[in-house]
Amino acid sequence: DIQMTQSPSSLSASVGDRVTITCQASQDISNYLNWYQQKPGKAPKLLIYDASNLETGVPSRFSGSGSGTDFTFTISSLQPEDIATYYCQQYDNLPRTFGQGTKVEIK
Amino acid sequence: QVQLQESGPGLVKPSETLSLTCTVSGGSISSYYWSWIRQPAGKGLEWIGRIYTSGSTNYNPSLKSRVTMSVDTSKNQFSLKLSSVTAADTAVYYCARSDTARGGAWFDPWGQGTLVTVSS
Numbered sequence: 103d104i105q106m107t108q109s110p111s112s113l114s115a116s117v118g119d120r121v122t123i124t125c126q127a128s129q130d131i132s133n134y135l136n137w138y139q140q141k142p143g144k145a146p147k148l149l150i151y152d153a154s155n156l157e158t159g160v161p162s163r164f165s166g167s168g169s170g171t172d173f174t175f176t177i178s179s180l181q182p183e184d185i186a187t188y189y190c191q192q193y194d195n196l197p198r199t200f201g202q203g204t205k206v207e208i209k
Numbered sequence: 210q211v212q213l214q215e216s217g218p219g220l221v222k223p224s225e226t227l228s229l230t231c232t233v234s235g236g237s238i239s240s241y242y243w244s245w246i247r248q249p250a251g252k253g254l255e256w257i258g259r260i261y262t263s264g265s266t267n268y269n270p271s272l273k274s275r276v277t278m279s280v281d282t283s284k285n286q287f288s289l290k291l292s293s294v295t296a297a298d299t300a301v302y303y304c305a306r307s308d309t310a311r312g313g314a315w316f317d318p319w320g321q322g323t324l325v326t327v328s329s
Contacts, residue, residue, distance in 0.1 A: 144319055145305075145320065146319060197271075
């Protein structure tokens with residue numbers, strides 16, 4: 103299985119701050135990576151696919167980059183509604199695997 | 210807009226079989242991958258496996274010996290059976306759709322999830 107390692111596991115930032123989460127794959131997965139947002143008690147929601155493509159309707163303050171084994175997810179200006187846990191997910195191979203999640207809180 | 214809804218018992222006894230159904234509304238179940246994903250309380254996401262509308266399946270090797278998935282296109286439903294459950298199988302279970310164009314690359318949409326507790 104491809105292991106996905108996210109860091110940090112949690113972070114606290116102020117409204118308006120730039121927030122960055124990293125995801126590292128245990129092997130080269132090209133750009134076969136997605137990012138999801140999960141709010142408490144809700145199902146995950148797809149935000150970014152193919153490492154850097156914004157899903158329709160997702161605010162432009164969210165972005166993603168990277169390829170190979172190292173990927174970055176960024177919120178350019180943190181908003182109160184962005185409080186959630188964020189997960190990366192690879193689709194280079196089966197089984198599909200997720201990172202362990204990064205919990206984003208407001209300072 | 211396609212919507213998914215999980216249903217099934219919320220409590221299962223140890224060693225018994227967990228059975229869940231996902232009903233797809235607002236669109237056809239045909240020509241997509243349909244996955245089950247679970248999440249223990251306070252933990253991350255684990256992909257259990259998927260079924261294509263032809264009935265072909267892919268299971269996570271970690272669960273393969275205990276998992277069976279099926280699809281009923283006439284009812285726009287697909288199902289999960291997980292046998293010989295233990296407390297470690299207690300989780301919120303989600304169903305989700307994947308497009309076949311990219312080999313089932315991402316999951317969208319998801320059902321709201323259903324909590325299954327394994328306890329005597």
